[in-house]
Amino acid sequence: MDKIDVLLIDDDNISNFINARLINRLSIACKVQVKLNGQEALSYINEGDEKFPDLIFLDINMPVMNGFEFLQSFRQGRNTNRKAVIIILTTSSDGNDLEELRKYPEVCGFLNKPLTEDKITSVLRTHFAA
Amino acid sequence: MKKLNSILMVDDDHINNFINSKLIKRLKVCENLFHFSNGTDAMRFLEDYSINQKDCPDLILLDLKMPVMDGYDFIEFFKKTPFRNKEKVQIIPLTTSVNLKDSQKIEALGIKEFLIKPLKEDSLNKILEKHPALIKH
Numbered sequence: 001m002d003k004i005d006v007l008l009i010d011d012d013n014i015s016n017f018i019n020a021r022l023i024n025r026l027s028i029a030c031k032v033q034v035k036l037n038g039q040e041a042l043s044y045i046n047e048g049d050e051k052f053p054d055l056i057f058l059d060i061n062m063p064v065m066n067g068f069e070f071l072q073s074f075r076q077g078r079n080t081n082r083k084a085v086i087i088i089l090t091t092s093s094d095g096n097d098l099e100e101l102r103k104y105p106e107v108c109g110f111l112n113k114p115l116t117e118d119k120i121t122s123v124l125r126t127h128f129a130a
Numbered sequence: 131m132k133k134l135n136s137i138l139m140v141d142d143d144h145i146n147n148f149i150n151s152k153l154i155k156r157l158k159v160c161e162n163l164f165h166f167s168n169g170t171d172a173m174r175f176l177e178d179y180s181i182n183q184k185d186c187p188d189l190i191l192l193d194l195k196m197p198v199m200d201g202y203d204f205i206e207f208f209k210k211t212p213f214r215n216k217e218k219v220q221i222i223p224l225t226t227s228v229n230l231k232d233s234q235k236i237e238a239l240g241i242k243e244f245l246i247k248p249l250k251e252d253s254l255n256k257i258l259e260k261h262p263a264l265i266k267h
Contacts, residue, residue: 017203
């Protein structure tokens with residue numbers, strides 16, 4: 001499997017630290033980029049095609065621009081024929097949000113926090129099988 | 131004897147936490163004792179503590195092998211985060227066994243001392259004798 005470009009979008013520094021560390025340890029990514037909210041992530045992605053990630057782990061509740069707003073803006077964003085696999089990172093308190101998020105065609109899956117090796121491996125197997 | 135203001139214990143083993151808490155309480159070496167069963171919860175506690183303008187605990191007794199955020203990750207994250215008064219904090223890793231690779235990893239993180247489990251009165255006292263907050267000026 002080719003190494004992939006991963007973007008983490010979460011306002012929680014501790015989660016970002018652990019998740020980035022885990023992804024780096026698994027040696028699956030050529031790049032792991034961390035953005036603290038949807039807006040930061042969008043401006044990063046829109047900088048150019050080379051910044052467009054293969055896989056996005058997206059938190060729901062964030063200040064400035066939350067997960068929902070990110071998904072909407074991401075859809076309306078600039079034209080590119082590249083596609084990103086977007087996985088929502090959830091916590092047990094996200095019940096109603098999940099129902100809503102299932103309506104977004106951009107969302108490829110849901111994973112409960114924290115990420116683990118098994119969860120990441122299953123994402124790779126499902127969406128990036130060689 | 132002068133007491134520490136607070137000690138933070140981080141270990142995913144509840145029995146260890148229980149026994150170590152008992153020892154620390156019996157020795158009356160600190161005013162406040164906090165314990166958490168993983169690095170993430172302990173780190174969130176430190177973040178909240180810092181946001182509420184409270185100083186970091188004087189001593190952190192840290193298990194190294196824990197799920198999600200292990201002791202090494204804990205130390206690394208702690209070092210790069212601006213907690214209140216963190217320069218006064220002493221982190222002591224607690225381990226079951228130390229091989230060369232582990233001790234090199236600990237040393238690389240700037241930690242000079244560690245304790246072998248189980249925590250004992252003697253070894254805890256040795257750490258406390260040298261703790262900057264307890265040395266008489």
